Amino acid sequence: METKSRPTETILNVDQVHKTYQDVRSLFRKSALTITALNRVSLEIKRGEVFGLVGASGSGKTTLARLVLKLEEFEAGSIRFNETEIRNLKGKDLKAFRRKVQLIPQDPYQSLNPYLSIHDTLLEPLSIHKIGSRDTRTKIISQSLEAAGLNPAEDFFTRYPHQLSGGQRQRAAIARALVLKPEFMIADEPTSMLDASISFNIFRLLIKIQKSQKVTFLFITHDLAAARFFCDRIAVIYQGDIVESGTTEKVIQDPKSEYTRALIRAQPKFSFAKTTRPT
Ligand SMILES: Nc1ncnc2c1ncn2[C@@H]1O[C@H](COP(=O)(O)OP(=O)(O)OP(=O)(O)O)[C@@H](O)[C@H]1O
Numbered sequence: 001m002e003t004k005s006r007p008t009e010t011i012l013n014v015d016q017v018h019k020t021y022q023d024v025r026s027l028f029r030k031s032a033l034t035i036t037a038l039n040r041v042s043l044e045i046k047r048g049e050v051f052g053l054v055g056a057s058g059s060g061k062t063t064l065a066r067l068v069l070k071l072e073e074f075e076a077g078s079i080r081f082n083e084t085e086i087r088n089l090k091g092k093d094l095k096a097f098r099r100k101v102q103l104i105p106q107d108p109y110q111s112l113n114p115y116l117s118i119h120d121t122l123l124e125p126l127s128i129h130k131i132g133s134r135d136t137r138t139k140i141i142s143q144s145l146e147a148a149g150l151n152p153a154e155d156f157f158t159r160y161p162h163q164l165s166g167g168q169r170q171r172a173a174i175a176r177a178l179v180l181k182p183e184f185m186i187a188d189e190p191t192s193m194l195d196a197s198i199s200f201n202i203f204r205l206l207i208k209i210q211k212s213q214k215v216t217f218l219f220i221t222h223d224l225a226a227a228r229f230f231c232d233r234i235a236v237i238y239q240g241d242i243v244e245s246g247t248t249e250k251v252i253q254d255p256k257s258e259y260t261r262a263l264i265r266a267q268p269k270f271s272f273a274k275t276t277r278p279t
């Protein structure tokens, strides 16, 4: 339906989400040591946009991703995906949610099963979600591999993750995320294991996917320059607190918080200028 693709429509609403961990060292202490990974975090992502979550190591970025993916529980607040509270999802609704929200991991080597060929890596989610017949599955797998830039797809079917380069491995992980035709993708530092030129190609690929498949992206990074290249809006997170958010250019041109100013100063240069983003 036409109204569904309006950029003003909220796909994800994170409202006052609070998440703490008990420090393992606290087992040996009398009083527990609590780490506040997310301190009443709120953000709203619109359908079709690329939203960046930018912050230093340990600021809570992956924690937020894990909560949105419903891999962990949280103490307070709410996360609504397409207006449904994810906390309450069970059974077939939870399965449908798992199909719609996919992760592109930081380290594809850790996330791809070394014992599965690339064909079977992509077949697995199709089997779990009972999508397609035997013939159509092969076609879906080929299309996903090619959409992720692994051409011709058949050349990769029988290969195993260790037989791919780092960039190809990340493309295979992207293809696996694409195979279920998700509405929402979380890319958690998707290029941190890759060198600069391969990272650039992966960013170009993600932009292409975002435009052609109309996927909404939550892009997690410590790199403000990468966020500037890729994101429509960003939120800056510091020690579990969102310190500011807004359109990417506005936050970078006119930062409100001292932490964002420090992040900007710490960038040696903006290697991905906004103007180099393909349209
Ligand atoms: N399972 C856990 N048990 C205890 N503490 C945790 C756990 N997971 C995360 N933390 C802590 O929560 C905080 C946020 O961690 P998180 O992994 O979300 O950071 P991050 O922003 O993704 O960092 P990075 O950029 O290094 O990936 C950190 O202090 C971390 O040590």
Ligand SMILES: [Mg+2]
Pocket: 061, 062, 063, 188
């Ligand atoms: Mg992380």
